[in-house]
Amino acid sequence: MKTILKNISKPDKGVVVKDLDNNMFSFQFFSTVDRDYVLNEGPWSFDGSILLLKQVTGSEQIADIKFDSARFWVKAYNVPAKQQTHAFGYFLASKVGTFVACDEETMYGVDKALCFRTDIAIDRPLKRV
Secondary structure (H helix, E strand, O other), X not given: OHHHHHHHHOOOOOEEEEEEEOOEEEEEEOOHHHHHHHHHOOOEEEOOEEEOOOOOOOOOOHHHOOOOEEEEEEXXXXXXXXXXXXXXXXXXXXXXXXXXXXXXXXXOOOOOEEEEEEEEEOXXXXXXX
């Protein structure tokens, strides 16, 4: 897994992957650009399972780190151009999870869908809306 994940993200400045504990790994990036790319461009998966990522400060205990949500891009189709706004993206995201951001390039009818990023709880079934 370490080799495959290093090759997929292709960090410019390198990454060190350490096996911490029962399916927990530490990724140390030597560039904030590489780190931000991995944290923000997911979700990532490995061997058919989602890879949950958290940025930590180093002062946390491993056992206290909670992996309770996954960040996804969501596309809402058939949204009228006038409603393709940040506020409506926030409203829709709140129906399935916690709002993170909207894709400004898809707003106001310039795309087929309103795209937004949301954190979705993984310990509950998905809501159908």
